[in-house]
Amino acid sequence: MKNFFSPNQYDADQLGYFGQFGGSFVPELLVPVLEELTKAYEEAKNDPSFIAELENLYKNYSGRPTPLYFAENLTRQLGGAKIYFKNEGLNHTGAHKINHCLGQALLAKRMGKKRLIAETGAGQHGLATATVAARFGLECVVYMGAVDVERQRPNVFWMEQLGAKVVAVEHGTKRLKDAVTAALQDLIANPNDTYYLLGSALGPHPYPSMVRDFQNIVGREVRAQHHEMENKLPDYLVACVGGGSNAIGLFNDFLNEPDVKMIAVEAGGRGVEKIGDHAARLQGQGKLGVVEGYKSYFLTDDDGQVQPTHSISAGLDYAGIGPEHARLFETGRVHYTYATDDKVLAAFKTLARTEGIFAALESSHAVAEAIRLAPTLPKDKTIVVNLSGRGDKDIFIVAEAVGDVKWKEYLKTKSG
Numbered sequence: 001m002k003n004f005f006s007p008n009q010y011d012a013d014q015l016g017y018f019g020q021f022g023g024s025f026v027p028e029l030l031v032p033v034l035e036e037l038t039k040a041y042e043e044a045k046n047d048p049s050f051i052a053e054l055e056n057l058y059k060n061y062s063g064r065p066t067p068l069y070f071a072e073n074l075t076r077q078l079g080g081a082k083i084y085f086k087n088e089g090l091n092h093t094g095a096h097k098i099n100h101c102l103g104q105a106l107l108a109k110r111m112g113k114k115r116l117i118a119e120t121g122a123g124q125h126g127l128a129t130a131t132v133a134a135r136f137g138l139e140c141v142v143y144m145g146a147v148d149v150e151r152q153r154p155n156v157f158w159m160e161q162l163g164a165k166v167v168a169v170e171h172g173t174k175r176l177k178d179a180v181t182a183a184l185q186d187l188i189a190n191p192n193d194t195y196y197l198l199g200s201a202l203g204p205h206p207y208p209s210m211v212r213d214f215q216n217i218v219g220r221e222v223r224a225q226h227h228e229m230e231n232k233l234p235d236y237l238v239a240c241v242g243g244g245s246n247a248i249g250l251f252n253d254f255l256n257e258p259d260v261k262m263i264a265v266e267a268g269g270r271g272v273e274k275i276g277d278h279a280a281r282l283q284g285q286g287k288l289g290v291v292e293g294y295k296s297y298f299l300t301d302d303d304g305q306v307q308p309t310h311s312i313s314a315g316l317d318y319a320g321i322g323p324e325h326a327r328l329f330e331t332g333r334v335h336y337t338y339a340t341d342d343k344v345l346a347a348f349k350t351l352a353r354t355e356g357i358f359a360a361l362e363s364s365h366a367v368a369e370a371i372r373l374a375p376t377l378p379k380d381k382t383i384v385v386n387l388s389g390r391g392d393k394d395i396f397i398v399a400e401a402v403g404d405v406k407w408k409e410y411l412k413t414k415s416g
């Protein structure tokens with residue numbers, strides 16, 4: 001079972017600290033709730049029947065293992081290292097997020113919880129939570145800023161079809177951080193029957209370690225698949241990094257392998273020079289702080305107020321980064337870089353035309369980095385890129401960005 005979660009030398013201590021990052025900074029009323037969760041998770045992860053049930057869901061509900069695909073055309077076009085894609089977009093619901101949603105829903109059920117709650121910005125995490133709630137017969141409430149509810153009708157529609165209640169949060173800026181506050185208030189009011197399902201490798205202890213564990217399957221599969229195809233370890237691993245779940249999922253199983261290099265790609269937006277233009281927390285402007293219950297780097301002002309961020313991809317448009325990534329950055333084990341929106345869009349188009357794959361705009365950040373990196377390396381090296389999700393969900397953004405007039409006309413006809 002130890003192998004299932006691949007413990008590594010960078011892991012958190014008993015209190016959830018990855019070096020100086022992480023921990024648990026929550027209102028007193030939530031302390032027992034998190035203690036209960038930590039205990040339940042420790043028990044579950046050492047219980048073979050829990051692991052067996054999770055493996056069954058990965059395989060038969062989500063469709064794992066996802067393929068590791070050799071991108072022959074793209075490799076030939078770039079003329080350098082061999083590029084492989086770990087296609088997490090082929091999971092049920094179209095992204096890696098289902099891995100940790102299944103794990104947490106299974107845990108919630110084991111703990112006897114009756115309700116799942118979540119906050120969501122663009123709606124993707126809400127959708128994944130509503131999906132597993134339906135699967136496990138749990139009530140589901142998703143908090144979403146009123147502004148986001150207006151902007152994200154397709155995801156709100158699907159959450160409702162799955163039986164979830166979407167609550168439009170009308171206070172504050174009516175955006176993601178107000179949705180977080182509302183979800184926490186719900187948890188404080190309903191500690192006994194409610195499970196707060198977090199959407200990335202962040203938040204207070206034990207969430208960052210637990211979400212990483214549930215995503216570890218990605219790297220474990222890559223290790224075996226790459227070995228079968230290349231008879232060696234990969235030379236480079238590349239993933240985009242929002243909160244950090246898909247990147248740590250790919251990296252974790254290899255952290256103890258000094259020869260495997262790792263690159264995580266943040267959202268460079270319109271450029272990383274000015275706060276408000278990007279979500280690249282580790283490129284100089286991020287400050288050490290405590291936000292949403294954990295210590296890490298955040299894009300804040302001098303008073304610790306979270307600043308607006310921008311990215312072409314909603315999933316990377318977040319001011320903080322998970323604490324384990326902050327630690328891996330500090331130690332230099334992982335290299336953190338960024339890709340700007342224009343490079344991301346170009347990478348999206350290149351992948352579609354060379355390999356017939358629509359990658360999510362989040363994942364296209366990693367593709368952009370691979371396109372930059374591959375020609376600088378010899379042909380016997382390999383790069384594994386995590387395609388964390390598929391691009392279908394991004395149809396509105398891509399159609400707008402490429403200036404497709406017919407798409408606009410189509411929307412008008414539909415709304416008329």
Ligand SMILES: Cc1ncc(COP(=O)(O)O)c(C=O)c1O
Binds near residue numbers: 201315360390
């Ligand atoms: C497809 C996809 N990739 C990546 C991310 C970024 O999240 P994380 O850094 O937790 O993988 C998201 C977030 O919504 C996503 O939907």
